[in-house]
Amino acid sequence: MNSFIKTGEPQVFVCGTALALILVMTLTLAGVVLKNGLGYFWPRQLVQFEMKDGSRLLGEVRATERNQLTGAGQIQIKISNRDLYGQDFKWVSESDVASRSVPEEAILLERMEHGNFAGFLKKVEGEGVEYLRTGSAVKDLALAVEAVREKMKEVAAVRKKMISLNYKIEKRRREIQKLKFRDISANSAAISALEAEKEKLESEFNRINEESGRMEGEARRFYGLFADASGTEKEIALADIIRIQTPNSMSAPEKIGAYFERTRELLLDDPRESNTEGGLFPAIFGTIMMVLLMSCFSLPFGVIAAIYLREYAKEGIVTRMVGIAVNNLAGVPSIVYGIFGLGFFVYGIGGSIDRLFFPERLPTPTFGTGGILWSSLTLALLTVPVVIVATEESLASIPRGIREGSLALGATKFQTLIRLLLPMATPGIMTGMILSMARAAGEVAPLMIVGVVKLAPALPFDGNFPFFHMDRKFMHLGFHIFDVGFQSPNVEAAKPMVYITTLLLLAIVAASGSMAIYLRNRMRKKYTTSHF
Amino acid sequence: MPQTVKTDPKPILSVSGLNLFYSEKQALKDINLVMRRNQVTAFIGPSGCGKSTLLRCFNRMNDLIDSVRIDGSINFEGEEINTPSTDVITLRRRIGMVFQHSNPFPKSIYENIVYGLRIAGVKDKSTLDETVERSLRSAAIWDEVKDRLHESALGLSGGQAQRICIARAIAVNPEIILMDEPCSALDPISTFKIEELIEELKLEYTIIIVTHNMQQAARVSDVTGFFYMGELIEAGETRKIFTNPEKAQTEDYITGRFG
Ligand SMILES: Nc1ncnc2c1ncn2[C@@H]1O[C@H](COP(=O)(O)OP(=O)(O)OP(=O)(O)O)[C@@H](O)[C@H]1O
Ligand SMILES: [Mg+2]
Numbered sequence: 001m002n003s004f005i006k007t008g009e010p011q012v013f014v015c016g017t018a019l020a021l022i023l024v025m026t027l028t029l030a031g032v033v034l035k036n037g038l039g040y041f042w043p044r045q046l047v048q049f050e051m052k053d054g055s056r057l058l059g060e061v062r063a064t065e066r067n068q069l070t071g072a073g074q075i076q077i078k079i080s081n082r083d084l085y086g087q088d089f090k091w092v093s094e095s096d097v098a099s100r101s102v103p104e105e106a107i108l109l110e111r112m113e114h115g116n117f118a119g120f121l122k123k124v125e126g127e128g129v130e131y132l133r134t135g136s137a138v139k140d141l142a143l144a145v146e147a148v149r150e151k152m153k154e155v156a157a158v159r160k161k162m163i164s165l166n167y168k169i170e171k172r173r174r175e176i177q178k179l180k181f182r183d184i185s186a187n188s189a190a191i192s193a194l195e196a197e198k199e200k201l202e203s204e205f206n207r208i209n210e211e212s213g214r215m216e217g218e219a220r221r222f223y224g225l226f227a228d229a230s231g232t233e234k235e236i237a238l239a240d241i242i243r244i245q246t247p248n249s250m251s252a253p254e255k256i257g258a259y260f261e262r263t264r265e266l267l268l269d270d271p272r273e274s275n276t277e278g279g280l281f282p283a284i285f286g287t288i289m290m291v292l293l294m295s296c297f298s299l300p301f302g303v304i305a306a307i308y309l310r311e312y313a314k315e316g317i318v319t320r321m322v323g324i325a326v327n328n329l330a331g332v333p334s335i336v337y338g339i340f341g342l343g344f345f346v347y348g349i350g351g352s353i354d355r356l357f358f359p360e361r362l363p364t365p366t367f368g369t370g371g372i373l374w375s376s377l378t379l380a381l382l383t384v385p386v387v388i389v390a391t392e393e394s395l396a397s398i399p400r401g402i403r404e405g406s407l408a409l410g411a412t413k414f415q416t417l418i419r420l421l422l423p424m425a426t427p428g429i430m431t432g433m434i435l436s437m438a439r440a441a442g443e444v445a446p447l448m449i450v451g452v453v454k455l456a457p458a459l460p461f462d463g464n465f466p467f468f469h470m471d472r473k474f475m476h477l478g479f480h481i482f483d484v485g486f487q488s489p490n491v492e493a494a495k496p497m498v499y500i501t502t503l504l505l506l507a508i509v510a511a512s513g514s515m516a517i518y519l520r521n522r523m524r525k526k527y528t529t530s531h532f
Numbered sequence: 533m534p535q536t537v538k539t540d541p542k543p544i545l546s547v548s549g550l551n552l553f554y555s556e557k558q559a560l561k562d563i564n565l566v567m568r569r570n571q572v573t574a575f576i577g578p579s580g581c582g583k584s585t586l587l588r589c590f591n592r593m594n595d596l597i598d599s600v601r602i603d604g605s606i607n608f609e610g611e612e613i614n615t616p617s618t619d620v621i622t623l624r625r626r627i628g629m630v631f632q633h634s635n636p637f638p639k640s641i642y643e644n645i646v647y648g649l650r651i652a653g654v655k656d657k658s659t660l661d662e663t664v665e666r667s668l669r670s671a672a673i674w675d676e677v678k679d680r681l682h683e684s685a686l687g688l689s690g691g692q693a694q695r696i697c698i699a700r701a702i703a704v705n706p707e708i709i710l711m712d713e714p715c716s717a718l719d720p721i722s723t724f725k726i727e728e729l730i731e732e733l734k735l736e737y738t739i740i741i742v743t744h745n746m747q748q749a750a751r752v753s754d755v756t757g758f759f760y761m762g763e764l765i766e767a768g769e770t771r772k773i774f775t776n777p778e779k780a781q782t783e784d785y786i787t788g789r790f791g
Contacts, residue, residue, distance in 0.1 A: 410624040410648060411647075419650075
């Protein structure tokens with residue numbers, strides 16, 4: 001036995017097992033997320049259940065399992081039609097089902113509100129006249145919805161003008177506020193000029209508002225008449241219909257098309273229905289922008305600090321203590337950083353900025369409240385130790401001969417640093433950056449108190465000067481997972497969204513990671529010594 | 533070896549009363565030595581006797597080590613260079629160095645050669661090009677690398693890399709070239725090439741070389757200094773040191789009886 005241990009085989013076995021365990025856990029996690037996330041957009045059959053008591057249900061089968069008490073089989077059906085039934089999901093006992101069928105003409109609507117509608121189409125009407133074009137009711141519906149959507153696009157375009165007008169009005173209002181705050185009497189001429197401008201803008205705003213309301217009202221006069229499985233009729237305005245599917249008669253290419261259409265919506269559109277439906281664009285954008293902004297702070301600061309520590313600071317007790325402190329900073333719970341960020345950045349610096357530059361707006365805070373800038377700074381603080389450690393280590397690993405060779409040619413320390421050491425340390429610095437970006441992208445706790453919101457009214461970047469609005473609150477995928485998964489009123493319906501958001505967050509981290517690793521390897525090839 | 537007896541060329545570097553301490557440990561004891569222009573001076577002696585330490589005093593590379601304390605004087609062309617006020621940047625440009633392990637920078641061959649000029653602020657393309665060709669020719673490696681000037685210097689063999697390092701040192705036109713065991717990591721052919729090179733370089737530069745190879749010292753140097761335990765035991769014309777040394781210690785070392 002003893003001699004067997006001495007061969008080293010058991011140790012290898014233990015190491016191998018540990019690695020295998022880690023791999024299994026990681027792959028299971030990735031597998032679960034992938035399966036649930038990727039499958040959600042695939043159109044599923046609408047099954048009609050005839051129950052023994054004579055009632056009917058139409059919906060997607062979501063799960064089948066045994067009841068834990070009785071052992072009887074039960075089926076979870078997504079019955080949709082929240083507005084009719086008050087809930088989206090229903091469990092039925094297998095023994096209560098008399099028969100099942102898959103009606104060809106069953107239709108599934110994605111709507112602006114109240115979740116999906118599953119049922120059958122009766123007719124399409126506009127202003128009391130039935131809309132008949134192609135002979136196929138579903139095609140008529142699709143055509144009509146398309147026509148209405150065109151109109152709604154016009155409405156949206158007009159509304160966009162309203163947003164920009166609103167921004168202008170707000171700007172005037174603040175100007176006026178500022179002038180009044182300074183000295184009303186001295187600025188009375190300017191104020192009244194601004195007031196006049198503002199009024200003009202406001203009347204323009206009202207006019208457009210009315211017009212868009214009228215346009216929308218016109219579009220809303222078209223509606224479809226539908227019935228659910230048990231025959232209850234329901235009128236749905238075409239303007240509220242986002243997507244029409246007849247999953248039971250769709251061909252494979254049509255399903256693939258629908259799948260990609262949903263994916264596109266996910267990536268590029270805004271969320272609906274308290275985030276449980278629609279897209280994730282603002283959250284994706286917010287996450288990426290926050291992480292990039294964070295890198296803008298943590299990368300230079302971390303690298304400069306590491307350079308000082310490694311290249312300039314004299315070896316000694318103080319330097320060593322600083323080194324240890326930096327290493328330990330990486331282990332401080334992130335919520336602590338959040339609280340610090342709130343106290344120092346938001347209330348401290350943000351509050352001071354407000355008092356100095358925007359006193360007229362007080363007590364409404366501008367920078368003195370959570371926002372993307374403060375979030376990025378807080379996370380930069382959280383991730384800067386990672387960058388420092390990585391940079392220090394890669395500087396330390398540069399052979400002494402390189403430094404001496406450069407200095408012996410009459411280079412200063414700084415020239416050596418810029419021309420040789422930094423480029424050679426770049427792969428290591430990149431590694432640190434990858435780690436810090438991954439950490440920042442996944443961090444939620446500190447963000448919740450320094451600027452992330454469930455639903456941001458506007459992106460932190462838009463066409464209005466100065467384009468980047470650092471004071472704005474933003475959305476974040478990590479927080480989205482928490483919010484949709486645990487805070488939403490309709491948890492069951494939100495479940496797929498949680499998986500998809502998780503998948504997306506993982507994908508973003510993985511993509512940025514692989515990109516950085518690719519760059520790093522390219523650079524590493526350039527800088528590795530290959531002779532001898 | 534041709535018997536060109538020197539009418540004692542002008543001294544370029546003279547050391548007097550030099551003591552060097554690493555913290556408490558004395559590594560050089562009262563060194564007095566004169567090196568002359570266009571001569572090759574070789575330092576020999578057993579490992580750890582302080583040859584490299586002395587060499588690194590000449591271009592002040594010991595400044596990089598915090599624990600070093602030096603007293604005594606080193607005079608370079610009538611200027612004291614062992615003072616805090618010495619401009620080390622200029623000094624290092626005038627006294628170049630080639631290290632034991634070739635240390636090409638992870639850049640192209642071309643950029644390696646012009647590194648010294650670039651940091652000195654030379655931008656003119658034609659000057660740079662000229663320097664590259666001149667130094668590579670002087671380092672006898674032009675023909676081997678002229679078609680791959682813009683490839684990475686890391687792809688070169690050890691011997692080629694060492695000659696690139698010599699070319700890099702020459703490129704800034706130094707007056708003295710310090711070589712610390714430049715051939716210790718090289719095969720006999722590369723070593724032979726570098727020895728030939730030293731022979732030629734000596735026409736333009738003053739060379740101080742540390743070596744463990746007695747034949748090499750005998751072949752390339754005009755003057756040899758023998759060090760033992762931080763002391764300069766004996767220095768003199770190479771021919772004399774190798775054929776008729778004054779000190780028994782020297783003779784023992786050269787004949788391989790110790791060390
Ligand atoms: N950075 C240092 N700190 C402390 N002691 C050192 C340092 N560098 C060298 N020494 C010591 O100084 C003495 C002389 O070292 P040096 O490197 O000059 O020897 P050397 O003659 O070049 O040896 P070798 O032929 O092996 O290169 C040695 O005893 C060595 O241990
Ligand atoms: Mg040495």
